[in-house]
Amino acid sequence: xxxxxxxxxxxxxxxxxxxxxxxxxxxxxLCLQETKVIDQDFPRSPFEELGYHVYIYGQKAYNGxxxxxxxxxxxxxxxxxxxxxxxxxxELDDQKxxxxxxxDDICIVNVYIPNGSSVGSDKYEYKLQxxxxxxxxxxxxxIKYPHLCICGDFNIAPEDRDIYNPxxxxxxxxxxxxxxxxxxxxxxxGLADGFxxxxxxxxxxxxxxxxxxxxxxxxxxxxxxxxxSPGLYQNAIACYIDTEPRTQPKPSDHAxxxxxxxx
DNA sequence: ATGGCGACAGGATGTCGA
Numbered sequence: 001x002x003x004x005x006x007x008x009x010x011x012x013x014x015x016x017x018x019x020x021x022x023x024x025x026x027x028x029x030l031c032l033q034e035t036k037v038i039d040q041d042f043p044r045s046p047f048e049e050l051g052y053h054v055y056i057y058g059q060k061a062y063n064g065x066x067x068x069x070x071x072x073x074x075x076x077x078x079x080x081x082x083x084x085x086x087x088x089x090x091e092l093d094d095q096k097x098x099x100x101x102x103x104d105d106i107c108i109v110n111v112y113i114p115n116g117s118s119v120g121s122d123k124y125e126y127k128l129q130x131x132x133x134x135x136x137x138x139x140x141x142x143i144k145y146p147h148l149c150i151c152g153d154f155n156i157a158p159e160d161r162d163i164y165n166p167x168x169x170x171x172x173x174x175x176x177x178x179x180x181x182x183x184x185x186x187x188x189x190g191l192a193d194g195f196x197x198x199x200x201x202x203x204x205x206x207x208x209x210x211x212x213x214x215x216x217x218x219x220x221x222x223x224x225x226x227x228x229s230p231g232l233y234q235n236a237i238a239c240y241i242d243t244e245p246r247t248q249p250k251p252s253d254h255a256x257x258x259x260x261x262x263x
Numbered sequence: 264a265t266g267g268c269g270a271c272a273g274g275a276t277g278t279c280g281a
Contacts, residue, residue, distance in 0.1 A: 009280085010270055034280085036270070061271050062279075115281055123279095155281070174281065209281070210268035221281080253269080253281080 001263075002026060003108065005151040005224055006245075006256035007033040007207075011066070014252055015043050021245055021256065022050055028070050029103060030256075031110035033153045035064035042066070057099040065099045065110050065152070073101035080133055083140050092133055100141065106232065106261075107145030109138070111152035116173045124173065127155070131182035138189055142229065149261075150191065151226040153207075153254065156183050158193060161202035162222035174223055191227035194239040194259045206241055207254045215246055226259040237262045 004027045008014040011032060022030065035042065035058050044054040047068050057078040058064035067073065077083065077100040079093035100109040111134065116127035142148055156179045160166035169175040187193070195204070205220025214220060228236060238260040246255045 013270070034270095115279085117280085172281095207281070212267055214267095223281080250269090 001028045001104065001106070001261045002258055003029045003031070003149055003151060003226065003261070004256050004258045005031045005033070005110070005153070005226065007112070007153040007224060007252060007254035009034050009036070009252040009254065011035040012037055012041075012043060013250070015046065017245055017248060017251070019046055019050065022047070025258075027258070029108055030068040031108065031151050032066040032068070033064075033110070033112035035066050036061055037064060055099060055101060057096045059096045063095050063097055063112055065097060065112050067099055067101055067108065067110055069101070069103055071103050073103055076101045080137050083137050084133070088136065089133065092130055097130070098134070098137070102145060105147055107141060107148040109141065109148065109150040111150060111154070113153060113155045115155050116179070118173050119171050119176045128178055128182055131179075131186070135182075135185050135189065138186060138191070142189060146229060147232055148191070148229045149226055149232055149259070151257075151259070153223060154183065154225050155223055156180065157221050157223055158183055158225075162205075164205065164219040164221070174221060187227060190229060192230075192233045194226035194228050194233065194236050195222070195257070197233065197236055198239055204241060206257055208246065210253050224254055224257050226257065232261055235262050236260065
């Protein structure tokens with residue numbers, strides 16, 4: 001089974017690129033982030049015609065997540081509230097950032113973790129609060145679904161080797177100690193970074209700023225991830241970043257990441 | 264040091280992303 005994650009930065013702008021990418025791959029599950037469209041305007045039929053079931057959880061202009069799956073998903077869970085209850089979630093489901101479903105006995109959790117703007121800002125506090133609630137959510141999900149893959153745009157580089165220039169990054173958004181600690185807390189639930197099962201060196205990135213020719217200079221960050229429960233981690237046979245779509249005209253600023261799980 | 268670029272909403276330019 002191939003599970004891919006891709007922050008497309010608007011599905012309507014990137015529709016043709018996602019379609020042609022899927023046609024050249026053999027993807028079973030594609031998790032999208034930053035779809036940036038309300039559900040009634042989501043271009044679902046082109047992807048259905050390609051053989052995918054389409055599950056969407058979007059909003060106007062910002063955020064939005066979706067799962068495309070060749071196999072039908074029986075129970076789709078949108079937001080934190082179905083798992084944690086409205087009292088625990090509060091305003092955190094106003095932004096559409098998490099959708100999950102069970103496919104072939106594997107629970108796929110697709111997340112678009114908040115960016116956080118800058119360390120110490122209100123958005124930074126929101127990001128940390130959101131990560132804390134994500135931990136509560138995953139704790140419950142792992143009880144129900146022990147085979148779990150959480151993937152998406154985490155907006156956190158786990159280690160210095162995941163940043164093109166790791167100097168002076170302690171107070172940089174996506175690399176601060178509190179963000180990494182929040183990610184560690186999630187990993188400590190029993191989830192491991194699929195990419196690092198296979199690749200140990202630096203210089204492998206999933207996001208490059210549109211500005212300053214960052215991609216051609218490979219000035220990037222590895223912030224899109226798959227974290228796997230122990231059995232899935234054991235069965236993972238590959239995890240890689242496909243930089244080809246990032247070379248196209250009018251690309252997303254993120255590249256897709258593909259995880260392969262054997263049987 | 265700052266801004267660079269791109270998408271969206273709305274109909275000029277401000278907000279947001281990372």
